[in-house]
Amino acid sequence: MIRLRNVHKSYRMGDNLLHVLRGIDLDIAAGELVSIMGASGSGKSTLMNVIGLLDRLDEGSYELDGVDMTGLTETRAARYRGQLIGFVFQSFHLIPFKTAVENVALPLYYQGVARRERNRLAGEYLEKVGLADRAGHLPRELSGGQQQRVAIARALVTRPKVLLADEPTGALDSVTSREVMAVLQGIQGEGVAVVIITHEHDIAEMTDRLVHLVDGRITEDRATARGGAVGEAALAGSGG
Amino acid sequence: MIDRDTWGEIAEVVTRNKLRTVLTGFAVAWGIFMLVVLLGSGTGLAEGIEYQFRDDAINSIWVSAGQTSLPYQGLQPGRQVRLTNDDYDQVVTRVPGVEHSSARFWIFGNQQVTYGSETGSFTIRAVHPGHQILERTQVIAGRYLNPLDLAEHRKVAVIGTVVADALFGKAAAIGEEIKINGIAFRVIGVFDDEGSEREREFIYLPISTAQRTFDGRNRIAQILYTTGDADLARSQAMAGRTTEILATNHGFDPEDPRALFVNNNVENFQRFASMMKAIRAFVWVVGVGTLIAGVVGVSNIMLVAVRERTREIGVRKAVGATPASIVSLVLLESVLITTVAGYLGLIAGVGVLEGLGAVLPAEAEFFRNPHVDLRVAVAATLLLIFAGTVAGFFPARRAAAVRPVEALRDE
Numbered sequence: 001m002i003r004l005r006n007v008h009k010s011y012r013m014g015d016n017l018l019h020v021l022r023g024i025d026l027d028i029a030a031g032e033l034v035s036i037m038g039a040s041g042s043g044k045s046t047l048m049n050v051i052g053l054l055d056r057l058d059e060g061s062y063e064l065d066g067v068d069m070t071g072l073t074e075t076r077a078a079r080y081r082g083q084l085i086g087f088v089f090q091s092f093h094l095i096p097f098k099t100a101v102e103n104v105a106l107p108l109y110y111q112g113v114a115r116r117e118r119n120r121l122a123g124e125y126l127e128k129v130g131l132a133d134r135a136g137h138l139p140r141e142l143s144g145g146q147q148q149r150v151a152i153a154r155a156l157v158t159r160p161k162v163l164l165a166d167e168p169t170g171a172l173d174s175v176t177s178r179e180v181m182a183v184l185q186g187i188q189g190e191g192v193a194v195v196i197i198t199h200e201h202d203i204a205e206m207t208d209r210l211v212h213l214v215d216g217r218i219t220e221d222r223a224t225a226r227g228g229a230v231g232e233a234a235l236a237g238s239g240g
Numbered sequence: 241m242i243d244r245d246t247w248g249e250i251a252e253v254v255t256r257n258k259l260r261t262v263l264t265g266f267a268v269a270w271g272i273f274m275l276v277v278l279l280g281s282g283t284g285l286a287e288g289i290e291y292q293f294r295d296d297a298i299n300s301i302w303v304s305a306g307q308t309s310l311p312y313q314g315l316q317p318g319r320q321v322r323l324t325n326d327d328y329d330q331v332v333t334r335v336p337g338v339e340h341s342s343a344r345f346w347i348f349g350n351q352q353v354t355y356g357s358e359t360g361s362f363t364i365r366a367v368h369p370g371h372q373i374l375e376r377t378q379v380i381a382g383r384y385l386n387p388l389d390l391a392e393h394r395k396v397a398v399i400g401t402v403v404a405d406a407l408f409g410k411a412a413a414i415g416e417e418i419k420i421n422g423i424a425f426r427v428i429g430v431f432d433d434e435g436s437e438r439e440r441e442f443i444y445l446p447i448s449t450a451q452r453t454f455d456g457r458n459r460i461a462q463i464l465y466t467t468g469d470a471d472l473a474r475s476q477a478m479a480g481r482t483t484e485i486l487a488t489n490h491g492f493d494p495e496d497p498r499a500l501f502v503n504n505n506v507e508n509f510q511r512f513a514s515m516m517k518a519i520r521a522f523v524w525v526v527g528v529g530t531l532i533a534g535v536v537g538v539s540n541i542m543l544v545a546v547r548e549r550t551r552e553i554g555v556r557k558a559v560g561a562t563p564a565s566i567v568s569l570v571l572l573e574s575v576l577i578t579t580v581a582g583y584l585g586l587i588a589g590v591g592v593l594e595g596l597g598a599v600l601p602a603e604a605e606f607f608r609n610p611h612v613d614l615r616v617a618v619a620a621t622l623l624l625i626f627a628g629t630v631a632g633f634f635p636a637r638r639a640a641a642v643r644p645v646e647a648l649r650d651e
Contacts, residue, residue: 045649054558054644075562082560093555093648097256107559109245154559 001161001193002028002051007060009046020046022216023060028195030161033188035196035204035224038213044197045166047213051195052085052164053077065161082111086155086192090167092147094139094154101126101135104154111158125153129183145176152183156192163187165196169203181206250573257545264541265581268627271534272582272620275527276589276612282523284596284610286516291608293509295435297340297374299470301479302503303331303463303486309498312491321490321499325451325458330489332465335481337474341465342371345447347454353443355407355418362403364420365442366450374464375433377444382414382429389428389446395453398429400440420445423453467506475506528623535578535627542574542635546642553639554647563640570639574632575625582624586617 009021020043028034038044049055050062053069062069064084072080086107087093094103104122113121126132129149131142139147148168155163165184169177181203184194188208196207204210208227212220254261296302305321328343345366353362371377372384379398389396397418404413413427425445433439450456463482467475479502480494487494546553553566593610600607612620 049645052558075564078557078560078562081558087558089648093551093558095552095555097252106556109249110556110560110562110565115245158560 001030001032001065002026002195003061003063004051005061007047007050007062008058009043009050009055010058011046020216021050021057024216024218026211026218026221028162028193030191030193031188032209033185033194033196033207034209034211035198035207036211036213037197037199037201037204039199042213043216044213048164048166048195048197051162052087053081078110082107082158084161086158086160086163088148088151088155088163088165088168090170092139092144092151092171094147094150096139099136099138100131100142100150103139103150104157107154107158121157122153125157126150128156129153143176144172145179148172148176148180149183152180152187156187161193163192163194165194167197167199169198169200177203178206246568246572249569250576253549253573254576260541260545261577264538265577265584267534267537267581268531268578268624269534269581269585269588271527271531272585272624273589273592274530275524275620276586276616277592278523278527279520279616280589280593280596280610280612281607282516282520283612284593284607285519287608287610288604288606289512289516291605293505293512295376295433295439296505297376297466298505298509299339299468299475300374300464300466300505301475301482302505303482304461304501305486306498306501308492308496310493310496312493312496315491319492321486321492323460323463323486325460327486327489328460328463330485331463331482334485335465335478337468337470337478339466339468340370340373341463342368342374343447343460344371344462344464345450345456345459346461347450347456351420351443352422353403353407353418353420355416358407358409360403360406362400362441362443364445364450364454366445366447366454366456368447370465371444374466375439376435378432378434379429380432381412382427384429384431385444385446390448393449393452394446395423395425395449396428396446397425398431398444399427400442401430401432402437402440403443404430421454470506472506472510475504479504479507531623531627535631538574538578538628538631539634542570542632543638546570546635546639549639550642550647553642554644557642557644558648566642567636567640570636571629571632574635575628578628578631579621579624582627583621586620590617 004024004026007021007024008019010017010019012018024047036044036047046055050057053072057070064080069080095106098106101119101122104125105118108118108121123132123135126135129152131146131149131153134142134146139150142150168184169180172180184196185206188194196203198204205224206226207224210220210222210224211218305323308317308319308321311317325343332338332341347364347366350361351364353360367385368390369385369387372379377384380401384398385396388394397420399413407413407418408416413430416427417424418427420443447460451458467478470478483494483500483502486500492499556566590612593612596610
């Protein structure tokens with residue numbers, strides 16, 4: 001599903017060139033649940049932005065669902081982002097003046113889906129994350145965990161191939177975190193590649209595979225305890 | 241891409257921040273309001289000036305005689321210039337471009353006019369048939385003077401409505417005989433005049449009849465003619481030619497400012513017309529300036545709004561919004577605010593003008609019927625949409641340039 005080869009990315013910070021990604025090779029298969037760990041500044045957010053087509057890579061190649069993703073125009077990147085990728089953020093990033101169902105329907109709006117169909121699908125996904133009864137609520141009327149579940153529904157409503165979650169539990173207590181992780185684990189079953197960025201070990205242990213970044217390089221890539229046999233199979237599948 | 245949903249998105253944003261929207265819109269509404277009121281007032285001023293010219297044909301030249309003030313070919317200044325029928329004939333035939341023409345013969349003072357037992361005192365104007373057009377006389381019953389009346393020295397009269405009311409009351413005047421200083425004239429027409437009340441107190445007689453009857457011999461007091469569609473330069477040439485002819489006939493310096501009084505209405509009107517043009521240009525400059533201030537305000541506030549919404553725009557981009565859709569989101573919001581607010585300003589401006597027109601006295605001389613015509617309203621509307629686009633352009637560009645990575649970074 002995701003295929004990165006020798007990816008480099010640097011940022012200019014004043015006069016200094018900050019070399020953030022220094023040759024990343026990474027394959028993630030459909031249906032995998034992967035966590036990326038690393039200290040702050042290790043490049044994990046940049047990696048996510050590159051995978052999520054929010055940022056361009058300087059060097060190397062990136063294939064998503066078999067399509068080359070290098071050198072896209074902003075408009076094409078936006079299209080692919082809408083079709084192939086779903087985002088979940090640490091601070092949810094729901095649009096504050098839209099209700100839960102409107103937030104979930106937003107990506108469909110940008111894909112030109114008709115209003116009725118949009119609302120039907122959005123309702124369906126809200127139900128999937130267990131918030132059907134909160135459809136008409138504004139984000140500020142929901143708890144953190146509920147907001148994150150709305151955000152997950154929004155990320156999934158377009159049936160993406162990849163779900164990128166940047167510290168999805170960073171703003172939540174441990175009980176709620178577990179609930180959110182359960183939802184993410186559930187998605188895995190639908191053939192979506194789920195990539196979670198986290199710095200919490202217990203969260204990483206709830207995924208199948210753990211990729212460790214240090215200074216823009218992958219230093220460790222292993223199946224977790226939970227991953228076990230499932231992870232092995234997935235890894236084998238991603239080889240090609 | 242611009243459909244009901246797009247407008248829905250914009251309506252959501254606009255109504256979410258009502259106070260800001262209202263304040264932003266107010267600047268634009270005020271700009272267009274000022275523009276409309278100024279333009280309408282300009283029109284009112286122009287109409288007032290045109291009203292001053294309503295009495296007589298605008299394209300006319302009026303010549304009357306005075307006293308020489310310069311010596312000429314051995315002749316002393318201070319001689320009285322007396323115009324004659326011959327002068328009139330020469331001017332009419334030798335000045336190129338004369339359209340309608342008339343001379344005027346004055347009978348001094350008001351004359352005693354009687355009909356049966358009714359009597360009144362009125363002023364006589366002895367003229368040629370062309371006078372009707374020069375004075376814009378409107379015949380409401382019977383007819384005006386014709387060439388045959390002059391050729392046959394007929395004793396006929398065309399009387400003003402005031403005269404008719406005084407002598408005949410409600411009865412028909414046409415065909416009746418009135419006596420002017422004891423001499424009988426037959427009434428052949430009754431006229432109205434848009435000019436002052438005084439204009440309706442005149443009695444018009446054929447100039448030939450009057451000269452013979454009232455001992456005028458061949459004297460005339462004024463020569464007047466219309467210039468057709470001559471422009472300013474041509475009308476001035478005609479006036480100059482007239483002066484030359486009369487100067488030759490009477491032996492005075494053509495440059496003598498007091499020998500002849502030439503009143504060129506074309507010139508007078510041109511002067512006012514160019515003044516109006518200047519006023520109108522000034523009004524546009526001030527009005528558009530005010531509007532620009534409003535537009536800059538909109539642009540400014542939209543920039544702030546875009547900055548405030550950076551995160552939201554980042555989210556929209558993350559979920560698949562293209563740069564074009566972000567641009568249209570901001571641009572349409574700006575156009576919507578300016579157009580709606582501007583339209584309200586337009587309506588308010590037109591309302592004020594209408595109200596002003598309603599309270600203005602009908603006989604107001606210098607300011608009449610202030611209004612904006614449809615063309616100006618359409619121009620203002622187009623200007624608004626254009627202004628909205630301009631106001632939204634820079635904020636929209638900034639919005640499109642929002643980088644989701646930075647917008648969504650967690651602090």
